[in-house]
Every structure is written in C-alpha cells, then in structure tokens.
Amino acid sequence: MLRLSKLTDYAVVVLARLGREQGLCTAPDLAAATGVAEPTVAKVLKNLGQAGLVEGVRGSRGGYRLARPLHEVALSQVIVAVDGPIALTACVDGASGSCEAEALCPVRGRWDPVNDAIRNALAAVTVADLANPISCSSHRPRPAEPVALAAE
Template sequence: MRLSNLADYAVVTMSAAARHCGGGRTSASELASETGLPVPTVQKVVSKLSAAGLLRSTRGAGGGLQLARPAAAISVADIVEAVEGPIALTPCVTGSECAVEENCAVKPHWPVVNAALRGALADISLVQLARTETQETEVA
C-alpha cells in the first residue's frame, strides 16, 4: 500500500499543526512555511481536514487554524481517511467492479485485512507524529 501524495501531505500538515497545540492558532501559510509544502497544497489539505472535523478554522482578527480535538484523539487513520476515504487495499471491498469476483476466494477476507491495517494506523496518534527528534531522544 502506498499513500497518495495528498494523504502524505495531510499527515505532514497535521503534524505541524499539532506542534502549535497550546500555542494558539496558526495559518495555512505558516504551516506551508514550516513543512516546505506549497501554500495552495496546504490550503487544499486544510480544506479536506476541516471538512472531516480534524481542523477548525476561525476567521477574522486572532483567527486561524487549530486542531478540532486533542492531538492524542487524532490518529493517522483519521487523517488518511479524511483525504482518501475509507481504508481499503482493494477496490472490490468498496463495491467496485472486479473481473474475477465470481471465483474469488479471497474477497471475504479483505475486510479483516483492511480492519487490521486501519487498526495499525489508528494506533499511531498525532502526538507521536508531532514529536521532534529532540523530544524523541529526551524520552529514550
């Protein structure tokens, strides 16, 4: 499995946003600067993350972006699904046409595989991703 670039950028953007927790709001421009991503890309990602309820945007003076819930309550699975939709390794699980569906003995097992993958991604919180190298060495 390989994440799309947009899902990767969403994880990177959310990690940067999480580092602002407790420090007030941030902006798409600031997140772009911190991550090295282009501003239009960050704006697109922020839009998807906001629609999924992971980021909250406030307009006006003192406005900006902030996590919609604590970083510990946001997982990699949440972020990936906000951009990609439900985690599914094969299209047949999501109802797409399959040329070998009638003879496929594996199809009934894909939901188990997908649940395991989603579970693994759900076990990684945004707090873990937001840690800097310095913080990781201090913990070790």
C-alpha cells in the same frame, strides 16, 4: 506495496505543526513553516476541516487550529479524511462491480480480516506519536569501552 498519498503525508506534517502552535495559524504561515506549497496546505486544511480534525476561524485575525489534541487524532482518521476509506482491494466492504472476475473470485470477502487488521493498526497510532518521535540517542546502543591492546 501499500503506500499513502503525498497529500496524507502533508496532512500529518500540517497537523504536527499545528500541534506545536499555541494560537491560530494561517495557511501561508503553515506553508512557510512546513515547506509545503500554500495551495497544497489549503487543500489539506479543507479536507481536515471537513473531517472535523481542524477548525477554521474566519476574519482578519483568523486561521486554523486543532479541533482536539494530537494524541486524540488517530492516523487512520487522517488517512480517511484525505484518501478515503482504508482498504487493500477494491472488492471489500460489500463493494461490487469493480472487478471482472468478481463472480468467480475464490477470495472474495476474505480480505475483510486483513483490512480490519490494517485499520486497527493505523487507528492505534496517533499523530502525536509521529509528531513527537523518540530521541535517537535514547535507543542508540552505548559504545563499547575501549579495549587496551597488549604491547607486542
């Protein structure tokens, strides 16, 4: 099963919250607003800042803000910022020495198209897509009209 880390999930939550704010937000404010522990928010903000996804402003009135709108932030960028490169197996992208069967592996190098497809799919989804879900009511089928039963 392909699973993202909790830290990546928290990063998306923090970004979504930042996207709702008009000004700067502090780590304690974001922690309170999202329910994510403050040390975790601080770690997420550090990773996102290093990736250029958020900007930190120092000073007594400082805090964090988005570096660009959420619709310009691909989910793949968040994953790479927090978890590192996106790959299903350790032997992709020219890596070597990570597997004892590497020299005899019949599928070595053939995972690249799969990894590319996953990266492209994740790049096509933005944080805004996740932060602004479509209303459930807009996709809910209409209830059927009541049927009048004939009296027996």
